[in-house]
Amino acid sequence: MDRPLISSPAEPFAVCPIESACDSPPTVRPGTKVFADFVMGNFGGGNSGFVRACSTRPSGHYTGKAWDWTNDANDPIAAARVEDLLNWLFANDYELFKRAGICYVIWNRQRWSPRVMSWVEYTGPSPHTDHVHFSFSEDGANGQTSFYTWLNGGEPMVKPVVEPHGVRIGYLLAGATAGFLIYTYRKDINRLIDKLEPKEKWV
Numbered sequence: 001m002d003r004p005l006i007s008s009p010a011e012p013f014a015v016c017p018i019e020s021a022c023d024s025p026p027t028v029r030p031g032t033k034v035f036a037d038f039v040m041g042n043f044g045g046g047n048s049g050f051v052r053a054c055s056t057r058p059s060g061h062y063t064g065k066a067w068d069w070t071n072d073a074n075d076p077i078a079a080a081r082v083e084d085l086l087n088w089l090f091a092n093d094y095e096l097f098k099r100a101g102i103c104y105v106i107w108n109r110q111r112w113s114p115r116v117m118s119w120v121e122y123t124g125p126s127p128h129t130d131h132v133h134f135s136f137s138e139d140g141a142n143g144q145t146s147f148y149t150w151l152n153g154g155e156p157m158v159k160p161v162v163e164p165h166g167v168r169i170g171y172l173l174a175g176a177t178a179g180f181l182i183y184t185y186r187k188d189i190n191r192l193i194d195k196l197e198p199k200e201k202w203v
Helices: 030-043 076-099 146-151 165-184 186-195
Strands: 046-049 067-068 102-107 110-113 116-123 132-137
Touching: 030 046, 030 067, 030 076, 030 132, 030 146, 076 102, 110 186
Parallel strands: none
Antiparallel strands: 046 067, 067 132, 102 110, 102 132, 110 116
């Protein structure tokens, strides 16, 4: 698959703190889901899951910031599929790896992360021979990096909620009008308050 032409420079490698948080219940993040759909739609493979119940071992699955891509390391076709995607992500100085906000990848008893810039042996409880694990940064998982802007035709996936300009002006005019009326009729208002509560007056 060709590398997309994106005019903006790639972000630096994602900043990924230790995965110690746990949501209850964990829910898949929008960027994680979109990345998975894109990969399966363009490279094949299957979905081994996004979220997992909290446990003692740190994992992005507990906050919806991880995805397991089904592939069998002993199947030459599946192994070639994984290699194709990794080459695509790593090309041009790891451009798309950075743009997608990926923290690290685990596959076939090995782990790759920007911290060491190399594949190193992975000795966790799962050898990851039947799936590839992707963990994402907060921005990557939420679809707020340039990869997702490219997928969405140049628009961010998650747009900030901004009040229309006219609404803000309306608030200001309403506040100014209320202040003017209070100032103009303050004596009448004070007289009314005197009748209701003689001990409290506006000054």
